[in-house]
Amino acid sequence: MNPSIIIPSHTAYLIIDTNFRVVQYAPQLPDLLPGCAIRLHDDLREHLQELVGLETVIAQLLTGQCEHFLIEEVQHSEFAKGDQVQYITLRLEPKSDQEIWIFVEDVTETAVLRQALVQRVNETELLLNALKTTASYNKRIMASMQEALLITNSAGFIKTINQAACELFGYDEAFLLNCNIADLFWAQNQAQSYLEVLWNQSDEAIATEVPCRTQAGEQVIIEFSTTKVQSQVEKVSTFVYVGRDITARKDLEREREKALAKEKELSDLKSRFLAMTSHEFKNPLSTILMSVELLEEFGEDWPPEKRDKYLKRIKQCTTNMNTLLEDILLIGRADVQKLVFDPSPTCLMAFCQELIDEFKPLCQAKHQLILESDLAPQANYVIDTKLLRHVLSNLLSNAIKYSPEGGSIQLKVNCQNQQFLFHVTDQGIGIPPEDQPRLFDYFHRSRNVSDIAGTGLGLSIAKRATELQGGSISFTTQVDRGTTFSVSIPVIEPEE
């Protein structure tokens, strides 16, 4: 051995030849590797398997291609006692061109220490990795949620939100994270009561609808499902809110309710219409049937005057039924938009005078039927006489009918601001305030009509006919004093 080399106690040496045969070894080697029974001339690879495959390395060392070769911290359980492991480090150096030094160092102490350190560092790294993966996964799930997610502390202050929450309320993340959830509610004075409902939602509870305010100041209806979760601190809760914008759904519900109400109204109207028409037809039909039966039975025995009386009654009933039928047909046509506005040049005053003349026979002595106008008597105007007749004849007929005490009935016609104005004024029974809002509804009749016959369709027809001409109808009335109906229809300039 070269005396210049000082070998520390935890190190031993071996010398091998080119075939890994042990040529020499230090006396302390058996103490260093207690389980390893190395003898001279042994192939060292049988004892130290870390040398297997190092033939090239040995050759390089012997030829001076490398100065040394190090195999660090090789774990050997077979050399150690019991369950312990031993770590050794081998340093190979050329001794001559035929022999190699192998320095064996017991590094168990440092390796075990390093193992503990590496174990802790790697465990921490793995844990950190897992946490990062989980956090990123959770964040992706939260971001992918269509619903808004808000997590608050027990006082309602927002601690966590997702992207959908920012989009829903229109605020950025920094703003929302400084908010109390109640600040988002529409009705601030009811915030506390909403919070109590939300905080007390049980697992089975259905979601709570809360009107909220967006950054743009718009109201959105949010359906919140709330879950109470215990926070890191025992007995302190956090609240997890999952909110869904149901504004569109609520609007749709309202529309649907409106449509249902309209449908019900129509259905009611239809029922009333049917009841009314059957009733209106049934009375004259009964009268006709009864009169015919009487005439059949006794006609031949009756004096001619009495027979005429019954025949007149039959005629009257038939006329009434015909009128009713015409009204119903007219309304039906208006409803299915078969009634069209078809104006043509007409002498308006001649038309009105004709109408007044037609109504004169219906008046009694106590009625005075007056036509007033400042329009030129011969002037032609573009009007739809058919529609205008429906309007004015119904108004005049009503004026006469509902003036049982008589009085003057006036049709005033003039033209102002490109509008024809027709005023039909009577001194009749008037319309009670309660009936006024529904006056133009089908079959609606005022409560003060007593036994004056009528279908309740006349004013509906008048209104529809006015509207078809682009006009409007209104009235002023006083009970027992009289009524004025005013119809305004736009003037149409004649084509050149």
Next chain:
Amino acid sequence: MSAVTKKICMVGDFGVGKTSLIRRFVERQFSDRYLSTVGVKISRKTVTLANDQPLKLLIWDLEGKTKFKAIAPTYLQGSSGVLLVADATRTETIQGLTQHMQDFLTVNPQGYIAVALNKADLIDSDARPVLEKHLTAAGDRMLATHWTSAKTGQNVDLLFETLANAF
């Protein structure tokens, strides 16, 4: 007939399951507890090759690569083959395999390589093709890539046999 002895190395990042794969292959055991390897531990197992010849494998379980410590090239010296191991649940360990492969081929240009994407039991089968795209290690020394699980034993024998039969 005495068996031929071949050295193979297990190389990969820390915590990918190199020690667990050896333990499953040699001792038929598995433990969930993570015990980091320092330095190197050599295990032995004799396998019977496809041609009925016995082969003694010296399996070097190398300390995993961390950001503080790289794989020591001296461990790779004289190795006939390498098993590159990645944790399929940690994409970066799959991406790191290319570097490990290059390190091995620098020392042993004629060595054989097989890849183990370990912890396959934790990965849904539909995620496998996506993860395999991260695997860019390739070349004529590359034998195969196996989805392995030291926990269930899936493809563990196949992994070692793939390498053993190449020698």
